[in-house]
Amino acid sequence: MKKFLAILTILALMLGMAACGAAPAENSASPSAPQDPSQNPSSGEPTAEPVTLRMITWVQESNEQAIANLNAAFTAKYPNVTFVVDTVGANDYPTLLNSRITAGDVDILTYISAFDTYPQDFTRGVDKPAWETFILGGSYLDITDQPFIANWDPGMINNAVSYKGRVYGLDMGAVGYNGVFYNKTMFEEHGFEEPGTWAEFETICNTLKAKGITPITVGGKDQWPLTSVGVSGIVGACEKDFTAFAKGLWEGTRKLNDEQSMKIWNRFEQLVGWLEPNAMAISYGDAPGRLVAGKAAMMIDGTWNSSAIEALDPNFKYGYFPFPGDVDGNPNQLQGKYDMQFNIYAKSPNVEWALKYFEFLSQKENYGPFVSALGFFPTMPGVESTNAFVNSLADKNVAFMPSWEKNIVFPKGVGQYATGQLFNINHLKALGGSVENVKALADLAQQDWDAGLAAAK
Amino acid sequence: MQQQLAKSAFPKWALVLGVLPAVFLQVTMGLIPSITTFILSFTDISGVAGVPWKFIGLDNYKEFFFQQSSRDLITVLKNTVIFCVGVTVIQNVIALFISLALNSKMVKGRGFFRAVIFLPVVLGVLVTSLVWLNTLNPLEGPVAKFIALFGLSSGFFTSTNSALACVIFTQVWMAMGYSMVINLAGLQSISNDLYEAAEIDGTTVYQKFKYITLPLLWPTINVNIMLAIIGSLQSFQVILFTTGGRNIATQTLSARVVYYAFNINAGSGIAAMRQGYGATWAMVLFVFIFIATLIYQRAVKRRDELT
Numbered sequence: 001m002k003k004f005l006a007i008l009t010i011l012a013l014m015l016g017m018a019a020c021g022a023a024p025a026e027n028s029a030s031p032s033a034p035q036d037p038s039q040n041p042s043s044g045e046p047t048a049e050p051v052t053l054r055m056i057t058w059v060q061e062s063n064e065q066a067i068a069n070l071n072a073a074f075t076a077k078y079p080n081v082t083f084v085v086d087t088v089g090a091n092d093y094p095t096l097l098n099s100r101i102t103a104g105d106v107d108i109l110t111y112i113s114a115f116d117t118y119p120q121d122f123t124r125g126v127d128k129p130a131w132e133t134f135i136l137g138g139s140y141l142d143i144t145d146q147p148f149i150a151n152w153d154p155g156m157i158n159n160a161v162s163y164k165g166r167v168y169g170l171d172m173g174a175v176g177y178n179g180v181f182y183n184k185t186m187f188e189e190h191g192f193e194e195p196g197t198w199a200e201f202e203t204i205c206n207t208l209k210a211k212g213i214t215p216i217t218v219g220g221k222d223q224w225p226l227t228s229v230g231v232s233g234i235v236g237a238c239e240k241d242f243t244a245f246a247k248g249l250w251e252g253t254r255k256l257n258d259e260q261s262m263k264i265w266n267r268f269e270q271l272v273g274w275l276e277p278n279a280m281a282i283s284y285g286d287a288p289g290r291l292v293a294g295k296a297a298m299m300i301d302g303t304w305n306s307s308a309i310e311a312l313d314p315n316f317k318y319g320y321f322p323f324p325g326d327v328d329g330n331p332n333q334l335q336g337k338y339d340m341q342f343n344i345y346a347k348s349p350n351v352e353w354a355l356k357y358f359e360f361l362s363q364k365e366n367y368g369p370f371v372s373a374l375g376f377f378p379t380m381p382g383v384e385s386t387n388a389f390v391n392s393l394a395d396k397n398v399a400f401m402p403s404w405e406k407n408i409v410f411p412k413g414v415g416q417y418a419t420g421q422l423f424n425i426n427h428l429k430a431l432g433g434s435v436e437n438v439k440a441l442a443d444l445a446q447q448d449w450d451a452g453l454a455a456a457k
Numbered sequence: 458m459q460q461q462l463a464k465s466a467f468p469k470w471a472l473v474l475g476v477l478p479a480v481f482l483q484v485t486m487g488l489i490p491s492i493t494t495f496i497l498s499f500t501d502i503s504g505v506a507g508v509p510w511k512f513i514g515l516d517n518y519k520e521f522f523f524q525q526s527s528r529d530l531i532t533v534l535k536n537t538v539i540f541c542v543g544v545t546v547i548q549n550v551i552a553l554f555i556s557l558a559l560n561s562k563m564v565k566g567r568g569f570f571r572a573v574i575f576l577p578v579v580l581g582v583l584v585t586s587l588v589w590l591n592t593l594n595p596l597e598g599p600v601a602k603f604i605a606l607f608g609l610s611s612g613f614f615t616s617t618n619s620a621l622a623c624v625i626f627t628q629v630w631m632a633m634g635y636s637m638v639i640n641l642a643g644l645q646s647i648s649n650d651l652y653e654a655a656e657i658d659g660t661t662v663y664q665k666f667k668y669i670t671l672p673l674l675w676p677t678i679n680v681n682i683m684l685a686i687i688g689s690l691q692s693f694q695v696i697l698f699t700t701g702g703r704n705i706a707t708q709t710l711s712a713r714v715v716y717y718a719f720n721i722n723a724g725s726g727i728a729a730m731r732q733g734y735g736a737t738w739a740m741v742l743f744v745f746i747f748i749a750t751l752i753y754q755r756a757v758k759r760r761d762e763l764t
Contacts, residue, residue: 091701091703094720095720098504098505098719098720098730099719101505101506102504102505102506104506125524127731128503130505130720130730133505133508134505136507136508137503137505137506137507137508138507139505139506139507220615221615223703277610278595278596278612278615280612280616281594281595281596281612281613281615282596412520412524413520413524413526414526415525415526415528415529416526416528416529416532416705426704427617432612432615432616432617432618432620432704433617434617434618434706448528451526452526455523455524455525456524
């Protein structure tokens with residue numbers, strides 16, 4: 001009996017181990033030498049075999065609609081190809097991305113930004129970004145040698161989608177996210193113009209507040225609209241050289257509670273006072289509705305979300321301006337990032353069709369309407385956006401630069417007060433946190449930063 | 458045992474065959490994943506298929522104990538204890554009173570009330586979480602509007618001060634029906650003869666509860682308490698669906714396991730998954746549950762010896 005049980009146990013263990021170690025089936029097609037999938041190699045006639053391309057992206061009305069339109073245009077050209085697009089909220093998207101790649105249940109992936117937030121020569125003990133593990137794991141198809149790469153802006157190709165000299169994706173455009181949308185009608189009624197300096201911005205907010213109008217709303221429930229967009233805006237307005245600031249923090253020549261940093265913290269304290277009450281309970285998706293409904297005069301957000309405002313009320317008059325600094329920079333310049341990136345899952349059985357899709361997307365006549373619908377600044381030479389809002393930002397897009405978020409990485413294991421973009425204002429008591437004021441928060445952030453640096457040694 | 462087997466109506470091989478499916482499931486779904494998790498805690502495996510990984514010795518454990526913010530770790534451990542004790546105590550006390558009430562023949566419509574209280578168990582964690590997220594919405598929720606009548610306000614799930622309490626409340630609301638049903642089963646197994654004899658002796662309601670109901674129900678309550686301890690220590694779903702675990706005020710050990718292993722709530726930064734390090738957190742959670750269970754069992758044993 002003992003032998004019998006022992007054999008059964010071993011068999012069960014072997015079965016379990018085999019199941020755990022099972023690798024996804026390798027794709028037999030060679031990704032480096034794709035055939036035109038619309039052509040039957042033997043006859044030269046288009047194949048009519050139905051293909052379903054599986055895509056994943058995050059919930060963002062403008063993106064989803066733009067992708068739906070692009071997919072419809074592709075299907076119109078290749079009727080045998082249909083799409084299944086799965087979406088989840090932006091905060092849950094990393095989970096979906098990881099799980100679909102692990103399960104091999106996807107053909108075309110989107111990524112929330114470019115290949116950025118990469119460890120610098122002055123950083124140490126930094127976690128690998130997810131995109132790097134996907135490349136190392138062979139999940140992203142190397143598309144370096146594809147002819148359609150030549151259609152795109154070399155700057156985007158080199159800075160946004162390349163890793164060690166190889167190209168792994170296409171980035172759909174750039175966005176700014178260092179400012180606020182504002183209600184133009186409300187501004188006109190009160191005789192306000194876009195502020196050039198912080199003092200002017202202060203006057204606008206205080207005047208509105210005195211008149212019983214909430215100055216600013218934000219989707220605080222998702223946190224990132226405040227701790228990513230808001231922080232990028234204020235730090236962007238106060239610091240001239242982000243790399244020097246980040247390097248200074250890593251090397252100890254700058255502190256999160258030094259005089260210069262305290263100026264940033266103090267502006268956050270002012271900003272918190274202008275936010276809608278219980279702003280941390282407002283979800284990102286609900287914030288545009290509150291701006292359009294007049295519950296606040298401004299909304300902290302990125303330029304990508306203009307279509308959400310237009311979808312709510314096409315007649316709503318709105319504009320966008322970056323958070324201003326001390327010096328009158330009107331029009332202040334946008335800071336941001338390369339946004340939505342497209343990648344092909346290298347082990348997909350539909351690699352050929354995915355490449356065909358990329359080729360289709362790389363044509364001006366297809367990319368133009370797509371990027372206009374997305375509301376991004378185009379990353380293909382010769383393509384002009386037809387998006388009125390994007391074009392209205394032309395004078396603010398003269399000296400576009402990467403935001404603070406794209407310049408700072410933190411050591412592994414750093415405490416809660418110094419994660420992310422280091423200015424985690426969500427911990428303030430006024431926003432439902434536990435820290436009384438910005439001075440105390442700045443000290444806590446520096447303590448966590450110091451401990452993180454010490455551990456990283 | 459062997460004698461019992463020999464006396465059985467079934468041959469030995471049939472008995473072994475009978476338990477085999479259960480053993481197989483336990484081994485493949487419980488034992489092997491547990492051992493694998495232990496092994497993975499010594500690796501730098503990311504969890505993304507195809508990414509090379511290697512054994513890194515005790516590095517993950519070093520990082521856990523020495524290379525993370527001790528303040529955050531203490532907060533997470535404190536949250537875990539508060540969540541576990543809060544859920545276990547509140548859930549069982551309320552479930553006990555409700556089951557006593559709904560076992561009484563004096564209560565009309567007992568079946569209806571039992572069904573209503575058991576409903577959250579059926580609805581599941583997502584629906585229950587959404588119900589309370591909406592009810593406790595600080596902007597438009599009915600509770601916020603009600604307390605505003607008295608000049609009060611709260612951020613509920615969004616405030617550091619109240620978030621953990623709200624999460625405990627939601628967890629209790631969701632799981633209480635389960636404890637109630639187990640208690641009811643225990644109560645119904647207590648013979649009525651005992652109560653009738655006690656009534657003849659002129660005992661009060663409280664005396665009946667103290668000397669008949671409680672001692673005889675104690676094994677059932679024990680099971681409920683054990684289930685609540687283990688369940689609450691393992692639970693992360695309510696946290697995930699209500700606060701998202703973004704606020705450290707509601708992060709527990711199990712929520713951190715999920716965070717590292719599956720990149721839940723990585724936010725816009727999107728750090729890579731770290732299933733090796735997540736496995737380390739899972740091992741710490743295992744030790745935590747083991748110690749908590751051991752302490753409780755010893756306390757029960759001590760109580761039994763005294764009585």
